[in-house]
Amino acid sequence: MNKVIVNIQGVEYTLVGKESEEYISQIGETVDDLLSNMLKTNRKLNVSTAAILTSCNLVDEKFKLEEELGEIDKKEAGFAKEKQDLMSRIEELESELKDKEASIAQSVHAEADLLKKKQEELSKCQTEISLMSESVREYRDDNEQLSKLNKELKFELQSYKYKVLDLQNKLFENQMTPTKEQKEAAQKQSK
Template identity: 30%
Template structure:
């Protein structure tokens, strides 16, 4: 099991897996590049929104791979059923193995897409809660401003409000980090499946 520290959008993550360290770094660079492209296109997007859009783009690529796999499977079936094409037993067995492997990858992609939709829903929920927290923070800021402008207020009350705000902000930041990590993990898995499907297609084309 290999382990490597990668950086995505300025944050460091620990990746572990059977892939080589170089491959895992390439996966992280791909995800970071996709997120940077989306973030540069619209600087107003939050980190969570950028993560969701990146995940959707990768999911779109997975769907395209799935459709391509189906086309390849059809071509394989036609090749096996067409008597004009002479295929050796060894080649037929290899084609059958590749067909089974592609079907298995299609199932993995389908499962991944399902899980990705669930995670997108969780991220949207986190963003909604984040908005509520930010609204609360703004409300507390106004209260603090009013307290500071009120000569009757005590410093202890102001300090307590400030500490409460700091706790709320810390909680909000932690939830954002969790959402980013969830999206990153699924993006890594999606990209690995895409690479494996590409390898299978290359074998078939040979």
């Protein structure tokens, strides 16, 4: 406990309290100032009447401050409820966000798997296309060779046809020639 001697309107009083000495001294100075102002405002008042009026003013101010404090407490309670509501909403939104993030992550993972499968399929298709292209090239080469061989064989066949025709003509002439000779011989004999 702290004891402080304060001077209020020329009279010394000992104030005792748990607060610091500066705080207790400040209370004494404030009371002295309030009484001095009250006495200056109305010079007909004595100290005890000024003390009662000052006390009434202080109690009035205390009541007004308590009422104001009550309003502030109500607002604070309203703010506390609003804060709690907002915190609940934040928790809901965070939960929704986590769910959406999980859903997006799952979708991304599924899309990545699908993309990987498509890339594997594409790679297989490209390999097949490459193999087919090689086969097509080989078939073209074979086809070109067969076409050349076919042309050569057609040319040979045509050539053989001409030879056969030529031989047939010669055979026909040869067959015709003895017939002419026979005719001539027959004509000679008939003469």
